[in-house]
Amino acid sequence: MKKPLIGIVGRSRLSDSGFYLMATPESERMAIIEYGGIPILILPTQLVEYQKCMDHHPTPGELKRLTEEELNDLYAQISLCDGILLPGGDMMFEYDRKICEYCIKQDIPLLGICMGMQVMCTYNQSVCLKRIDSRVQHKVFEETYTHKVKLLPSKLKDIVRKDEIVVNSRHGYQVKNSGECVVSAKADDDVIEAVEIPEKKFCIGVQWHPELDYHTNDSSKKIWESFIDACKKSN
Numbered sequence: 001m002k003k004p005l006i007g008i009v010g011r012s013r014l015s016d017s018g019f020y021l022m023a024t025p026e027s028e029r030m031a032i033i034e035y036g037g038i039p040i041l042i043l044p045t046q047l048v049e050y051q052k053c054m055d056h057h058p059t060p061g062e063l064k065r066l067t068e069e070e071l072n073d074l075y076a077q078i079s080l081c082d083g084i085l086l087p088g089g090d091m092m093f094e095y096d097r098k099i100c101e102y103c104i105k106q107d108i109p110l111l112g113i114c115m116g117m118q119v120m121c122t123y124n125q126s127v128c129l130k131r132i133d134s135r136v137q138h139k140v141f142e143e144t145y146t147h148k149v150k151l152l153p154s155k156l157k158d159i160v161r162k163d164e165i166v167v168n169s170r171h172g173y174q175v176k177n178s179g180e181c182v183v184s185a186k187a188d189d190d191v192i193e194a195v196e197i198p199e200k201k202f203c204i205g206v207q208w209h210p211e212l213d214y215h216t217n218d219s220s221k222k223i224w225e226s227f228i229d230a231c232k233k234s235n
Contacts, residue, residue, distance in 0.1 A: 001232055001235075002235060003036055003037060003038050003232075004036070004037050004038065004082035004083055004228065004231035004232045004234065004235045005037070005038050005040060005080060005081050005082050005083075005235070006032045006037040006038065006039050006040070006081060006082065006083045006084070006085060006228070006231060007040055007041075007042040007077065007078060007080075007081035007083070007084045007085065008024045008028055008029065008032070008039055008040070008041055008042060008084075008085045008087060009042045009084065009085065009086050009087060009095075009096065009099055009116075010022040010023060010024060010041050010042060010043050010044065011023060011024065011087060011088075011089045012049075012050035012051040012054075013051055014051050020049045020050075020051050020052050021051075022041070022043055022044070022050075023041075024039075024041060024087060025087070025211070027211040027212055027214070028085060028087055028113075028211045030214075031210075031211045031214040031224055032085070032224075032228070034214060034215060034224070035214075035221075035224045035225055035227075035228040036228050036232070037082075037083070037228045037231060040080075040081070042074075042077050042078065042081070042084070042099065043077070044074065044093070044095040045066070045070045045071075045073040045074045045077075045095075046064070046066060046070050046095070048063065048064070050063075050091075050093060054091060063093070063094070065094065066094055066095065066098060071098060074095060074098060074099065074102075075102055078099060078102055078103065078106075078108065079106075081108065082108075082109070082231040082232070082234045082235040083108060083109035083110070083111070083202070083227065083228070083230065083231030083234065084099060084103050084108055084109070084110050084111075085111050085113070085116070086099065086100060086110065086111070086112040086113065086115075086116030086117075086119055086120070086205070087113050087114070087115070087116050087211075088113050088114030088115045088116060088170070088209065089114075089115045089116075090115070091115075092115055092118065092119050092122075096116075096119045096123070097119060097122075097123040097124075098123075100112075100119050100120055100123040101123050101124065103203070104123075104197065104200065104203060107200050107201055108201075108234065109200075109201050109202035109203070109227060109230040109231045109234055110200075110202065110203045110204075111202070111204060111205070111223075111227045112195075112204070112205030112206070113205070113206060113208075113209060113210070113211060114170060114206075114207055114208070114209060116205060117175075117194070117195060117205030117206055117207050118173070118175050118205075118207075119205075120179070120181055120195055120203075120205040121175040121177065121178050121179040121181055121192075121195055121205070122175065122179055123179070124179065124180065125179055128175060128176040128177060129173040129174065129175060129176070130173065130174060130176055146166075146167070146168060146169045147166065147167065147169060147187055147188065148164055148165070148166050148167075148187065148188055149164065149165050149166070149167050149185045149186070149187055149193045149194070149208070150163065150164050150185060150186055150187075150188070151163055151164065151165065151184065151185050151194075152183060152184050152185060152186070154182065154184030154185075154194075154196055154198065155184070155196055155198050155204065156184040156185060156194050156196055156204055156206075156223075157184065157185075159204075159222050159223060159226045160219045160222055160223070161222070162219065165219045167193070167206075167207075167208035167209075168208050168209050168212055168213065169207070169208055169209075170209060174191045174192060174207075175192055177192075178192055178195045179195075180197070181195035181196060181197055181203075181205070182195060182196055182197065182198060183195055184196045184204070185206070191207070192207070193206065193207045193208065194206045194207065201230045201233065201234060202226065202227055202230035202231075204223070204227070206223070210223045210224060
């Protein structure tokens with residue numbers, strides 16, 4: 001069986017040298033390679049410097065909409081892939097939502113991480129996020145395990161094979177609801193920590209970061225193995 005091609009959706013940022021970049025963290029690239037995939041970068045198809053634009057616009061909603069041609073060019077990239085990784089980030093754009101929608105409709109294996117999970121919950125509705133105010137620490141930038149997550153009956157629980165895990169956490173916002181997804185994990189303060197669409201080949205989003213401990217944490221290993229295995233079956 002040939003290795004699956006996994007598209008990582010690019011994230012915009014400003015480099016220390018002052019250049020606007022579209023990139024992905026090394027940990028995501030290496031996790032895909034570790035478990036048998038070939039990573040490629042999925043890039044938005046608009047003539048827009050996203051990070052630069054956000055310096056002048058308070059919300060992504062003020063940016064121009066994707067044209068039909070730009071959408072088709074975006075879908076042409078995704079159609080080359082056997083699976084898609086929607087990574088974390090600071091700001092979700094229209095292209096994130098369109099990629100998510102396309103993957104769900106076409107049943108392309110999809111793994112959402114942190115903001116990627118939030119995109120899965122909100123891609124077809126108004127973005128419903130609220131700042132977390134909780135005794136549970138959700139925004140810790142060190143690579144430490146910060147709080148417990150309870151796994152609900154779900155495909156994710158079948159993959160992890162545990163009732164409860166302890167996760168790392170880097171998010172300051174939470175989704176108000178899971179949209180069309182089913183909630184598959186929650187923190188002790190009732191914050192939604194994982195969602196999925198069970199009838200799909202693989203359509204799971206987690207609020208924590210399994211790419212940071214893919215080589216040491218048993219639950220993270222199982223998530224990556226299951227995702228890449230679903231991608232292999234799609235190619």
